[in-house]
Amino acid sequence: MSTTPTPFAANATDYKIPDKVMSKINEIASQYPEKNSAMLPALHLIQDEFGWIPPSAVRQLADALDTTPNKVYAVVSFYTMFNQAPVGKYHIQVCRNVSCSLLGSKHIVDHLTSKLGIQPGQTTENKKFTLSLVECLGACGTAPVMMINDTYYENLTSGKVDEILNTLA
Amino acid sequence: MIEEKKVLTRHVGVPGMEKVDAYMNDGGYKGLKNALDKKPQDIIEEVKKSFLRGRGGAGFPTGFKWSFIPKEKTKPHYIICNADEGEPGTFKDRVIMENDPLLLIEGMTIAGYALQCDMGFIYIRGEFRKIAEKLETAIENARNANLLGKNILGKGFNFDILVMRGAGAYICGEETALIESLEGKRGEPRMKPPFPAVEGLYKCPTIVNNVETLACIPIIMQSNGKSFKDMGTFQSAGTKLYGISGHVNNPGVYEYPMGTNLKDLIEQAAGGVKDGKKLKAVIPGGLSAPILKADEIDLDMDFDACIKAGTMLGSGGVIVMDETTSIPEVAKSTIDFFVHESCGQCTPCREGLHKIQETLTKMMAGEGDENSLKTIFKIAKTIKGTTLCPLGDAGAMALEAMVTKFRDEFEALNK
Amino acid sequence: MKMQIELNNRKLEAESGETILSVAKRAGINIPTLCYLEHLKPAGRCRICVVEVDGRKDLVPSCSFPVSDGMKIHTHSPRVLEARKNLIELMLANHPDDCLYCNRNSNCDLRQLADQLGVRERELVHVEPHFEIDNSSPSLVRDPNKCILCGKCVRVCEEIQGVAAIELLGRGFESFVGVENNKNLATSRCINCGQCILACPTGALTEKSQIQDVIDALNDPEKYVVVQHAPAISVTLAEEFGVEAGIDVDGAMVAALRRMGFDKVFDTSFTADLTIMEEGSELVSRIVNGGKLPMLTSCSPGWIKFVEQFYPDFTGNLSTCKSPQQMMGAIIKRIFAQREDIDPAKIFSVSIMPCTAKKFEAGRPEMGENGIQDVDVVLTTRELGRLLRMYGIDIRNIEPEQADSPFGERTTAGKIFGATGGVMEAALRTGYYLVTGELMEHLEITPVRGLDGIKESKIKVGDLELGVAVASSLSKARILLDEVKKGRSDLHFIEVMTCPGGCVAGGGQPIGTNVDKIKARSQALYKLDDSETMRMSHENPSVKKLYEDYLGKPLSEKSHHLLHTHYEKRPI
Numbered sequence A: 001m002s003t004t005p006t007p008f009a010a011n012a013t014d015y016k017i018p019d020k021v022m023s024k025i026n027e028i029a030s031q032y033p034e035k036n037s038a039m040l041p042a043l044h045l046i047q048d049e050f051g052w053i054p055p056s057a058v059r060q061l062a063d064a065l066d067t068t069p070n071k072v073y074a075v076v077s078f079y080t081m082f083n084q085a086p087v088g089k090y091h092i093q094v095c096r097n098v099s100c101s102l103l104g105s106k107h108i109v110d111h112l113t114s115k116l117g118i119q120p121g122q123t124t125e126n127k128k129f130t131l132s133l134v135e136c137l138g139a140c141g142t143a144p145v146m147m148i149n150d151t152y153y154e155n156l157t158s159g160k161v162d163e164i165l166n167t168l169a
Numbered sequence B: 001m002i003e004e005k006k007v008l009t010r011h012v013g014v015p016g017m018e019k020v021d022a023y024m025n026d027g028g029y030k031g032l033k034n035a036l037d038k039k040p041q042d043i044i045e046e047v048k049k050s051f052l053r054g055r056g057g058a059g060f061p062t063g064f065k066w067s068f069i070p071k072e073k074t075k076p077h078y079i080i081c082n083a084d085e086g087e088p089g090t091f092k093d094r095v096i097m098e099n100d101p102l103l104l105i106e107g108m109t110i111a112g113y114a115l116q117c118d119m120g121f122i123y124i125r126g127e128f129r130k131i132a133e134k135l136e137t138a139i140e141n142a143r144n145a146n147l148l149g150k151n152i153l154g155k156g157f158n159f160d161i162l163v164m165r166g167a168g169a170y171i172c173g174e175e176t177a178l179i180e181s182l183e184g185k186r187g188e189p190r191m192k193p194p195f196p197a198v199e200g201l202y203k204c205p206t207i208v209n210n211v212e213t214l215a216c217i218p219i220i221m222q223s224n225g226k227s228f229k230d231m232g233t234f235q236s237a238g239t240k241l242y243g244i245s246g247h248v249n250n251p252g253v254y255e256y257p258m259g260t261n262l263k264d265l266i267e268q269a270a271g272g273v274k275d276g277k278k279l280k281a282v283i284p285g286g287l288s289a290p291i292l293k294a295d296e297i298d299l300d301m302d303f304d305a306c307i308k309a310g311t312m313l314g315s316g317g318v319i320v321m322d323e324t325t326s327i328p329e330v331a332k333s334t335i336d337f338f339v340h341e342s343c344g345q346c347t348p349c350r351e352g353l354h355k356i357q358e359t360l361t362k363m364m365a366g367e368g369d370e371n372s373l374k375t376i377f378k379i380a381k382t383i384k385g386t387t388l389c390p391l392g393d394a395g396a397m398a399l400e401a402m403v404t405k406f407r408d409e410f411e412a413l414n415k
Numbered sequence C: 001m002k003m004q005i006e007l008n009n010r011k012l013e014a015e016s017g018e019t020i021l022s023v024a025k026r027a028g029i030n031i032p033t034l035c036y037l038e039h040l041k042p043a044g045r046c047r048i049c050v051v052e053v054d055g056r057k058d059l060v061p062s063c064s065f066p067v068s069d070g071m072k073i074h075t076h077s078p079r080v081l082e083a084r085k086n087l088i089e090l091m092l093a094n095h096p097d098d099c100l101y102c103n104r105n106s107n108c109d110l111r112q113l114a115d116q117l118g119v120r121e122r123e124l125v126h127v128e129p130h131f132e133i134d135n136s137s138p139s140l141v142r143d144p145n146k147c148i149l150c151g152k153c154v155r156v157c158e159e160i161q162g163v164a165a166i167e168l169l170g171r172g173f174e175s176f177v178g179v180e181n182n183k184n185l186a187t188s189r190c191i192n193c194g195q196c197i198l199a200c201p202t203g204a205l206t207e208k209s210q211i212q213d214v215i216d217a218l219n220d221p222e223k224y225v226v227v228q229h230a231p232a233i234s235v236t237l238a239e240e241f242g243v244e245a246g247i248d249v250d251g252a253m254v255a256a257l258r259r260m261g262f263d264k265v266f267d268t269s270f271t272a273d274l275t276i277m278e279e280g281s282e283l284v285s286r287i288v289n290g291g292k293l294p295m296l297t298s299c300s301p302g303w304i305k306f307v308e309q310f311y312p313d314f315t316g317n318l319s320t321c322k323s324p325q326q327m328m329g330a331i332i333k334r335i336f337a338q339r340e341d342i343d344p345a346k347i348f349s350v351s352i353m354p355c356t357a358k359k360f361e362a363g364r365p366e367m368g369e370n371g372i373q374d375v376d377v378v379l380t381t382r383e384l385g386r387l388l389r390m391y392g393i394d395i396r397n398i399e400p401e402q403a404d405s406p407f408g409e410r411t412t413a414g415k416i417f418g419a420t421g422g423v424m425e426a427a428l429r430t431g432y433y434l435v436t437g438e439l440m441e442h443l444e445i446t447p448v449r450g451l452d453g454i455k456e457s458k459i460k461v462g463d464l465e466l467g468v469a470v471a472s473s474l475s476k477a478r479i480l481l482d483e484v485k486k487g488r489s490d491l492h493f494i495e496v497m498t499c500p501g502g503c504v505a506g507g508g509q510p511i512g513t514n515v516d517k518i519k520a521r522s523q524a525l526y527k528l529d530d531s532e533t534m535r536m537s538h539e540n541p542s543v544k545k546l547y548e549d550y551l552g553k554p555l556s557e558k559s560h561h562l563l564h565t566h567y568e569k570r571p572i
Ligand SMILES: Cc1cc2nc3c(=O)[nH]c(=O)nc-3n(C[C@H](O)[C@H](O)[C@H](O)COP(=O)(O)O)c2cc1C
Pocket: B053, B054, B055, B056, B057, B058, B059, B060, B062, B082, B083, B084, B085, B086, B087, B170, B171, B172, B173, B174, B175, B176, B208, B209, B210, B211, B213, B214, B389, B390, B391
């Protein structure tokens, strides 16, 4: 059972890494003693750009870092934060680990599934929301916790979730 | 009454500590100034005298670890700060980085000097993007004040720090997996030997230390090793950040002398079990630490006492469970976590943990039988002592403890 | 530094830095391994090699763990045996129950270990196979369901072959060996060498079997079935019948092929001799006329695809000669057919090769004419072994026979093509003669023999000091090409064999190929060279006759049409 979006979508259209991003990648690569160290930072930048890691970007990155697309893909497929398929505008990631579930993260997930009409791992039809269950987010003291894109939302209740969703255009 | 001792957390809630002036006005960078007047070797000796033990989980004596770095420098040396903070139940390093980033940066700079490093890296979990940005701001501030960069404070020492975000892999908290990840690869742990101090990042001598460990270094260098040691309890040195979560009234991160009693921490620091319920169980040191029953919590929270009690201080992440908790449910979350986070390199962890997960899932669906528990024990036994890194072991031990100590709850699933 | 250790209560001496596995091996103790590869850094993935060391809580992996003075080791203690057995049980629980049907059922490391460790009942619930089989490649089949994730194939492909076509992808229980998104082996950078098959402990990687096509052809009365066998087959085939490595069964193999019903049995060593005539002349012509140098050999199809993909600027350096297999293929369908008055469409041309890449080569569109491929089916040594067993023929027990004339006649120069350095040695013997009109004083050119990855020599040929180099395996070829790219200019001729050790170590050779066997197989070839009298390709009477009757002279127009080819850049 997979609760995060998985494999690459087939035949995705070509995404070109913008020059600005590419030069940032090259700059980062030059800061490290070895170029390949720019792999994770570059993939984060690519994901910031497209919302996921498109195969065509994998090839471009491989060229930029003097490695093979297969090696980049091996990295992408290892780290759960890298989306191998497009996600919604808002990627909601709810912690399912122990501290959060002790304090009711299941209710939060149930609330989200009924409110958004999707199961974990799915994206709403209007491509606005993707719901994922993730492991510990390192905020157990303020459980239950979720992350939407880069922002943490802590001490969640159903009411609070409603409020948060209402603020998201 | 136990008394909180705010050393590493003294700036919690104080805004603006990423600015050099504010930090310096409160005694910041005194440690670095003292250190730069000493010989690198003397700093290592001072850290040894402090009896500081690594706060990342294993409790390895820091000064001793530092002394493995080659004295004769033939290659670049590196210091890495492990800010991966992935152990479930752990949320303490974040408190230091958010509230007192320069404390960590000062600690790394001192370590960098003592270990003759060319560069330092902070590897921070990918989800902590905002914290990473804060660290970068603080680093930039330090650079502008000549506290990083070339010829630091005119003492001829060159050192700088880069921040790298992980991308969702608990295993990258393991130091050799972290190194692989920093090299831009899959986070697959390396075999030891060779140890990173001999062959680490880019095959060069490397020391990996936890955020909290490195944050202790300026404290030691402000005065001396002995005064740091004396901050702890009789057996153990310094203070410890305990993160308490789960069914307690006041969850949060609390700094107490190392070795403070677990029961006291739960009852006094965290305000006791939530809603007046009875305590059922406690995981004392992050999810990898074997579970304790309610009657086992009269325990001094330091490395040795926890090992004696059959568990681990680990990261000091205390997860408290009240009487309503279903331990099989907790066990299920636990095994799900370890299966999800296994890197997949070695057979026992990859196949074994999955098999335990499969067995437990069946049991919870009412499809278990008398062999189910036998299978779990058998596999846990196989995993222990055969894995490449401690993750597989940790998962097996955590599960085994839950099933052993709360066996009746698991047996009830088969009825 | 020497140190004292105790292994299973026996006192032994060991070198510092030595692994437990290597000490045990010397002491005659067999510790099983599944992820360990000779000569490469241990990976420590499978954990089957764990042993107990006194004073340590955890078991340690013997493949990588260094001994230390006074260490007391137990390689087969009850705890160790139990751990190994349980590990195998775990692997089997996530493995298809396919032994009855599996390509590797007679030589699978996993199955054998299960047997040795006494796994006799299924205690763990079985996970059903859930991966798709990758059948796309003309050379290999990958069944990820049978993969135990030892990682050997990945490492061989990258560290020995410098190709990196396959990687470990995904994470944890869901990890698998595969090719990047939307690709399969056929569309990957795989050069079809099959070295990963030799490394694989299970049936997860196998050759694409074409046995049935051959059987069908043999049973088809309309078909005229011709077979050729490569130089390296006769010294390895016997291993398929349990014979030790290094025994030549050339005649028996010819007889066996006839028993099966092949209409003609030709020897690819004949076209190896022909290759030398063409390639030697090509080299001389390039040197004299200022052609592209260094010239690179072109008989190893994995290497050809490698150059086309990774070093397209060097395609002009490749000799335009087809490989011996394809020369023979062209001769059979275009000269032999005409001479015997057989419709080429009715000829079914089979070749027995040590190599999986030959399957790919035979399918290259330029390797045929009028829609007819010159070689129809390529069988590996392993497949031939299987076919013979199916036909009830035991190679150990059959009267030797001669190959058919005229394309069965060979010199030993053609024969040593099977070992790394062999093409170079054969070419030098004949090249020397072509240039100087004299014979070399010593025909044995030892600097190009042996298993070193790169061998170099300077050979005086007339006034010219010829710079030659031999690379065995593609990671080694990369080193040479990169040097040339950087401006190295003292080399005229480079031989490259895709597989480390040459064709005797090809990806189609018997499972269990290791350094000792490779040495024995090469020895067998050089022994033939020592014992026979026709040792230079230009002495081959049938080759001479072919030029007289049909081709004219080397590099003639006819030769070009029939025996030469061209290369193209391939996108990766
Ligand atoms: C699976 C696993 C996860 C780990 N995660 C972390 C982590 O998130 N943070 C950390 O500091 N150490 C972590 N560690 C411990 C590190 O390997 C290493 O021991 C530590 O960073 C050393 O620092 P210290 O000596 O300062 O404790 C982990 C270890 C394992 C086996």
